[in-house]
Amino acid sequence: SHHESAFTEIIRGVSPDDLDLTEIQYNRAADKGDKDAEVYKFYINSLYVAITRAVKNIYFFEKRINHPALQLLRLKESKREVQVVEIKSSREEWLEEARRLQEQGKFEQAEQIRAKYLGYDYISLEQLEQILLAALNPAKKEADVKKERKQLFQYAVHHHRFDWLEKLSQLQFQRAVLYMKEVRQDRKEFARAIRLGRMQDVLSFINKYGNGFTTEEGATALMLALYHGQHELALELLGRNTSLRQTDPNGLVAIDYLQQGYYKKVLLKQQQTASLQTLRQFWHLVKPPFIVLDINNHQLHISAASMLFFLVTLMRDLQAFQPNKVPVDTLSEQGPQAMAGSFSMDDMMHLASLVPDEILLPYRKNRSYINSMLAFNEISRSDQPGCKMVFERIKRGWYILNPKIRWAAST
Numbered sequence: 001s002h003h004e005s006a007f008t009e010i011i012r013g014v015s016p017d018d019l020d021l022t023e024i025q026y027n028r029a030a031d032k033g034d035k036d037a038e039v040y041k042f043y044i045n046s047l048y049v050a051i052t053r054a055v056k057n058i059y060f061f062e063k064r065i066n067h068p069a070l071q072l073l074r075l076k077e078s079k080r081e082v083q084v085v086e087i088k089s090s091r092e093e094w095l096e097e098a099r100r101l102q103e104q105g106k107f108e109q110a111e112q113i114r115a116k117y118l119g120y121d122y123i124s125l126e127q128l129e130q131i132l133l134a135a136l137n138p139a140k141k142e143a144d145v146k147k148e149r150k151q152l153f154q155y156a157v158h159h160h161r162f163d164w165l166e167k168l169s170q171l172q173f174q175r176a177v178l179y180m181k182e183v184r185q186d187r188k189e190f191a192r193a194i195r196l197g198r199m200q201d202v203l204s205f206i207n208k209y210g211n212g213f214t215t216e217e218g219a220t221a222l223m224l225a226l227y228h229g230q231h232e233l234a235l236e237l238l239g240r241n242t243s244l245r246q247t248d249p250n251g252l253v254a255i256d257y258l259q260q261g262y263y264k265k266v267l268l269k270q271q272q273t274a275s276l277q278t279l280r281q282f283w284h285l286v287k288p289p290f291i292v293l294d295i296n297n298h299q300l301h302i303s304a305a306s307m308l309f310f311l312v313t314l315m316r317d318l319q320a321f322q323p324n325k326v327p328v329d330t331l332s333e334q335g336p337q338a339m340a341g342s343f344s345m346d347d348m349m350h351l352a353s354l355v356p357d358e359i360l361l362p363y364r365k366n367r368s369y370i371n372s373m374l375a376f377n378e379i380s381r382s383d384q385p386g387c388k389m390v391f392e393r394i395k396r397g398w399y400i401l402n403p404k405i406r407w408a409a410s411t
Helices: 004-010 036-052 068-072 091-103 107-118 125-135 142-159 162-170 174-196 199-209 221-227 231-239 254-268 276-286 307-321 345-353 367-376
Strands: 290-295 298-303 325-329 337-341 391-395 398-401
Touching (some): 004 036, 004 068, 107 142, 290 307, 307 337, 307 345, 345 367, 367 391
Antiparallel strands (some): 325 337
């Protein structure tokens, strides 16, 4: 009844006899460039989904019971009393559905839901591209692109695109300038609230800015909750489907912060960092399926179930605190050279021994096993099948991470 004309067009030219055939022939349009019928896919698919989801009965509630589409389907008005309880999804449930659709690559459906429940105008991907080009063009005068900058500001606020908001701020779009000033102040308070375990304050910021909100340094609430050993807060964040693969600017994920906090407490005796209990409780909860890195334009996925995962994350988390460092050539934009922390076999044995057996099985702590993993994945053995080239041996028994590694960023 809400889409009478659409369903009238869909059934145009179809008679009841056409539906009585044993076999129905389906044909594509003769003109493949003619996409006029595409607009009706939504209505047909929605009706199909509604019918196929039914478990026992289907009820059509319609104002116009004599609509030709209903007659074609041979549906007749029922006079029986029907006891149906209406169940409506909440705003939060719809937004969660939008998140799932987004992860499945169904951008437009997800965006239509968000626009409806967050109260802003829907913008298609094509429109967004045009708005971005105009709004972020520094050569444009404010008066010429005021509409586009207003649209982008609204979109960026609802989607927590702080990168676009920062660019608008740099272009002196006043609403963005004021907004980013507030964001910067909130980020400082956000970090402090996490460190102190003030859950309600942390959740208030997340409700305002989204699960992916970060501190000025780019760390999420889950990352810092793990680092500071705030168990209750970490569990709450995990219950809210916080991403385990979101990275900070250095490519580190939540499990890196957990590991770094633990070793800082054990090795450097730092307070307010992850304890052995934190490591035991959260390692398997926050371990991502894999980490992604790039070497020589070749992307590698390292499974979190492997010993290689432990060695790579261990070295990248602790290399800044290693007393022995060597100069290396890097891909960094800050300069061609940097200092990399180096690890001896004794270092690796000691660090592995500090990890509980339920995280690192005893055989994986053997010297020969660790040495074989390091040696097999050296840069110098790149010609060997299966070699990941993630380590570089600088002298006998001493290793650094391959300085040419690029850590993949994700959200």
